[in-house]
Amino acid sequence: MELANALLRLYARSVGRALPVRSTYSLGPDPPKPLLLALIRLVGEETIQALAWGFGDTLLGLSVNWNALNRQTGHLEGFARDLQLYFGASLASGRLPRIWISQPLTLECLELLAVRYSRNKYTNERIRSFARLLAVLVHEAACPGQQTVAVASDLLSRHLVTGQSPSEESHLGALLAWASPPPGQDPETVALERARRPATAMLSRLDDDRVEALRTVARLNNPEGLAARAEIARLLESAVREEWALLAGARDAFWDLDLEVSPGVDNLAAISFDRLMFTSRGRWSPPSSVHALAKLYGEHEYLSTLVEALDFRYDQRVRELARTTGQVIRARVLALEPPAERGGNWRLLLQTLQERTHVRLGASLQTVDWSVQGRVVTFEGDMRSEAIMFQLSITGGIRKVRTIQVGTVLDWTDAVVFNNLMLNSMIYKELGTLRPWLAYGKDP
């Protein structure tokens, strides 16, 4: 992957444009009205100073708080109302809501807001329920393959490779310079110019210093104080409008990639919807006890494998790039052996010429179309031909195996989807009830 990635970066540089590294979108199409949220945070405190939100390309609301240190929540009320209405209406109509944010830092701010206000008795119920909804969103955003929270910078980085370094790509403005280069301009020059200003949901250095200097005066209840507040508000409003434009541009650039939507997305969207229906109902709170966390991590592990397996199955570019790292193995069938005894397993002898493979004794492999599964039982390298031969004991897909001809070339992967969530759920439920000393650290 390192060499492939380097060559792709070089290729992107020589053609002066970012290259898609996927042939399908990993995100389903936007609903008719996706919600976009841009915000400006107070660095250090990580509180929200200004936010702008709207549906599609239409800016619906914009609010600023000239003193983000005072823990007032008045500026959040409008967004809280609209977000709750949007979520309620989407879920009630059986549709998955979609919220677009520009970068992971925005999500961190929302997470802190959720922690600070979901049980805060000094604020009103609307803000408390808004904070609980944010906790749901943050929890959802962490789930692999989720289809609700679209983080623009992450999505673009996963779908594109630019002619710059990964560190430079982390600046959303710079990434956009490669994704949709301004006509007649060198994307690298534009990207470097844009990267001079931070694009991490905060004010520019000059404006930030100005706002900090104005804060003391703004606390005064006199005309000077009012003027200072107005100036802070103006600076914040201008910054949040820029952030909104960046987000809208990133969303447009993403959909302009013009890829097919992966067929696997429907499956992931259904999982996302079910999860949201569960977490947004009643007073759900993020898992914190041992058994709940273990269950959550089990789910994440399952979902990561599922997303990977779906990508290998439906996305040709992801599959080819995975071959360079050995996650996908292209192998020729050399022999097919029926079971030696009754109840035994069929065996497939395979040969691959790939330099890198994830084949090791005992590893589970499945074909990328999920039709056959097996376990590696023998494994040997041939020094002369540099080929690797391995034998699989077939554990699933016997009917399909019988139809395989010797000489057939198949793609295999170690991303084997095994859904044991139901079984795990029962185990963790029992663990939660018994609260054993070993897990909970208390005497039985």
Next chain:
Amino acid sequence: MSFRGARGLVVASFNPACDTLLTMVALRVEDVEVYPLVTGRAYDGEVGERRGALKKGNKFESWLYANGARLLATVVAVEFGLRADNMQVEDLRKVRARRRQTLQEARLARTREILQRLANNLPVPDLLIQPAFAVSIAPGEYRVVYPDYAVLSRWEQMYVVGEIKAFITRDNKAPALSLKRTRRQAAVEVIALREEAARFGLEGRVDDRAACVFGTVKGLNPSAVYQERLDAEVSEVRTALRRLERTSALGLGTSQSVEELFQNLVGTRAFNFEEQCFSICALHTVCRARIASQPTVLGDEAADALGAEVDLPRLAELIRGATPLTPAESSFVSVVSDLIGLLGYGPETWAERVA
């Protein structure tokens, strides 16, 4: 991040192979001061910490140091098996300088006095607020570091350096870049403590670890103490110190003006550009421009994969259809063509899209 004082050692440890960086640290010159000398114009990018973050950091520290550092003592006591109400705290910020003594010397002297008492098995304070430790960077030259605190570990009978950082940790997660810098900073302090302890034969008791207290979502409430192992960071800082000693020994800056020196350094490519330079040095744009034809501009991984000596413009020409002149070039064209073919974007498709 400042290049002067102990912070300079932290910066140097991030890229010890860069002679320009080491020279700035050795001469105690800031990168933003060198930038105009090399480019002829003032640096207009981000420099230093944001005022808001700085304010929060100072407020957080003051809160922990208030009332004889009661809050800090409470947090630290739990982790080190001490009783907060019995802890002896000494605030070295309150040390007064004697005649013909600077404040720095006075704090160093008091810290050494405490270490001497520790070596003689006499009672010492359990918690030191901002003690001073000197770390030598060249013969006769040293930098003084001030850890936020140092707590006495009963098991090792030695102080463990501590750092207080206001950035918010949540679910045991701290911002990666801030944590990386904190760990480097603490590593410099560990090395300095070991050097001071060596004066009294106590260096064997110093462990490569630090006790960090971070901020939480709840206003100024501190987190529990995180004891961080710093073996890797200590090793990195040691490498930087060795190279820094060599840089200082070269006597750079003695025979020419600072302006000539840095123009010469950058001009002769006496720098080592890496991806992380973006977050540590203002000269990154200058160095990047000088190596625009090398694979490093595509990232560290790409440079490793392609080889540092590769000429990017030539490779770009080959991609655009130039005739290969050597077997290596032919092999490159074949590899790229295979990859492009596999991923399904031929040059003509992209030429069309670009057009």
